Amino acid sequence: MRTYRLERPEIVLTQAPVPEPGPGEILVRVHAAALNKRDLLILDGAYSLPARPGVIPLSDGAGEVVAAGPGVTRFRAGDRVMGSYWPRWHDGRLRPELVDQPGCTLDGMLTEYALLDEQAAVAVPEHLGWAEAATLPCAALTAWTSLTAGGALLPGRTVVTLGTGGVSLFAVQFARLAGCRVIVTTSRTEHSDRLKALGADHVIDYTATPQWGGRVRELTGGRGADLVVDTAGPATIDQSVRAAGLYGEVVVLITRDAARDHLAISHEAYASSLATLRRVFVGNRTDLEDMCAAVAAAGLRPVIDRTFTDVPDAYRHYREGSPFGKVVIEL
Incomplete structure (x- = not known):
């Protein structure tokens, strides 16, 4: 079979025998x-979890x-089926002994x-194609737990998201x-119509309005947002x-920033509310199953920027192409 291995600074195509599933395993x-942001960090040697030499990349696939x-x-x-981002984290809270990730360790x-442990796999929603299903385990689940893990997000509440x-x-x-x-805040105003078609009520150009927090308050009558999903x-x-x-x-959702090595909140901003800061790290298998049930019930379709068959081209486009949505590799 064709398989790819992490050999920094490249992803290398190799040949290997097709494996046979052992007890409790399925062959997919x-x-x-x-691709996800963490995959670029792993390739660059900048991810928080050290990658195993020669590991097969990418956590997400179907x-x-x-x-x-x-x-x-x-x-x-x-x-x-699709694989779970955390193969050993099935429910409850994340614990140190469960931190192994596909495409890394x-x-x-x-x-x-x-080869997947059967406990690490989740059924694909029936209406989705392979490329669509492959986008769900990391990015979609991170968004899902961002919205749901803090409690019930009721209709009529205001959610702010950043970027595309x-x-x-x-x-x-x-x-x-x-x-x-x-x-939604973005510097890519040419995508305003696409964002509104997905469900955005307002799009703020943060280059034209760098103090966009104030604009959010204006749009909410001074009330502010109930939830901000901060991806930067x-x-x-x-x-x-x-x-x-x-x-x-x-x-x-902290990402590495070459210009800053810490989070800085001004006293004025901190004193302006009693807001809670919350972290999520994707989610467990039960979360993924719950999300897939919602995706299936709503007929939701992921946004795919482009699909590739050439792996280096896919990585290059993901790094340099400012994609709108997910970048997928078809195998």
């Missing part, structure tokens, strides 16, 4: 895999079960055939499904806090 013919090992009961040949999904990356676009879609008002961290945290309502929440 992978049809599509998707495919068809072609064989099942002894004792498997959750799936059978022909089932359509465990082999990932950038391969023709992948995968997590942000899923957050727009999920917030709209929940009946929320959605405000160091560059935006002060404005996110300013945008949040008195008892709002700011979900901080």
Whole structure:
């Protein structure tokens, strides 16, 4: 089979025998895999979790079960599945002994055939194609838990999302499904119509309005947002806090910022509300199953920027192309 390995500074195509599933394992013919920000950090040697040398990259992928090992009961040949971002975290809280991740410390999904523990797989919503399904395990689930893990997000509440990356676009879609008002900040004003078609009520150009936290308050009649999903961290945290309502929440999804090595919130912003800062780290398998049920019930379709068959081209476009939505590799 064709399989890719991490050999910094490159992803290298290799040949390997098709593995056989052992007890409790399923063999999946992978049809599509998707890139996330963490995959660039892993390639650059900048990720917080050290990657295993020669590991198969990418946490996200979807495919068809072609064989099942002894004792498997959750799936059978022909089932359509995706892998979980945290193969050993099935429910409850994340614990240190569960932190292994595919594409980093465990082999990932950038391969023709992948071995998965049956407990680490989740059924693909029936209406989705392979490329669409491959986008769900990391970005979509991060957006889902950002919106749901803090408690019930009721219809009529205001959600703010930042930018046009995968997590942000899923957050727009999920917030709209929940009946929320959605405000998006972006520098790419040419995408305003596309954002509004996804469910955004207002789009703020943060280059023209760098103090966009104040603009959020204006749009909400001074009340502020109930939830801000901050995907930029160091560059935006002060404005996110300013945008949040008195008892709002700011979900901080920290990404590496070469210009800043810490989060800085001004005293003025901190004193302006009683907002809560919350962290999420994707989500567990039960969260993924709950999210997939919602995706299926709503007929939601992920936003795909482009699909590739050439792996270096896909990585290059993801790094340099400012994609609107997800970048997917078809295998």
